[in-house]
Amino acid sequence: MWHLAPTGQFSRFWEVGTFGSFDYEINNDERNRTTFALSAADSSGKSELATVAVILRCPDEWFFTNPSDISPARAALKSDGAEQSFEHGFMIWIAREDRIYVLFDDGNSPNWNAYIDEWDPGTPENDPTLKPPPGMVQPVRGFGLIWREQPMVRERLGWANGGEVAFETALQRTSYAKYNETYIEAADGNIWHLKAERSGWDRITG
Incomplete structure (x- = not known):
């Protein structure tokens, strides 16, 4: 057997x-x-x-209503978080993962990406030589570091159209053998749904 x-x-x-x-x-x-x-x-x-x-009986519950019909891979990761809106997408910080998710809405691939948050307190928060257009702002700290040092991110996202918002968030992933999806609680209480292989994303009602 x-x-x-x-x-x-x-x-x-x-x-x-x-x-x-x-x-x-x-x-x-x-x-x-x-x-x-x-x-x-x-x-x-x-x-x-x-x-x-x-x-098998699932040992963990999804943190939101109307979830996927598959068991989550783990219990929800509760974490401090931050979120910021840009001209062409969003950035989301998950403190306990030390990771920043970048969501693009310009129609190009990949539709989202994830980066390690490498900003440390005491290092510059922004670049004073970069002047945003009227009504726009330059992202700071971890968001700003990725935005400045990753040309593709800066080009695809554009400028931030508001400051970052701090909030308590949660994150879970599906439990397929491969090609898993990620769900993140958004600042407005809805859910960011990041599709497998960075193929797409959407925001669903929490």
């Missing part, structure tokens, strides 16, 4: 008898279902293979 990995490959193997039962302890990281394959052969060498999927 084999245990199948979430991607479908054979993984662990056990020799089992023709009759009886078998105990298997569910791993804390397993989600949605766990699948087994049983192979049996007679004296002539003819064999049969059957699989069975055991549906």
Whole structure:
């Protein structure tokens, strides 16, 4: 008997008898279902293979209503956060991940990206030589560092059209074997939905 990995490959193997039962302890990281394959052969060498999927009870809940129909990969990550609107997208900071998500709405790929927040207190918050157009502002601190040092980000986002907003946020991801999606609580209480492979994003009602 084999245990199948979430991607479908054979993984662990056990020799089992023709009759009886078998105990298997569910791993804390397993989600949605766990699948087994049983192979049996007679004296002539003819064999049969059957699989069975055991549906698992999800140990964690989504932090928002009307979620995906799949279990979250983990409990929600609660964190300090910040959000800022730009001419052509948004920036979102998740403190406990030390990460900044950049969402573009210019129609080009990738539709979003993620960067490590490398700004440290005591280093310059902005570049005084950069003068925003009337009604616009230059992003500062972690947002500003990425905006200044990543030409693609600055070109695609444009200038910020308001200051950053600090708030308490939450983040969760789906638990597929690959191609997972990310959900982040927005400053207005709605949900940022970041699609797999940076292929798109939208904002859904929380």
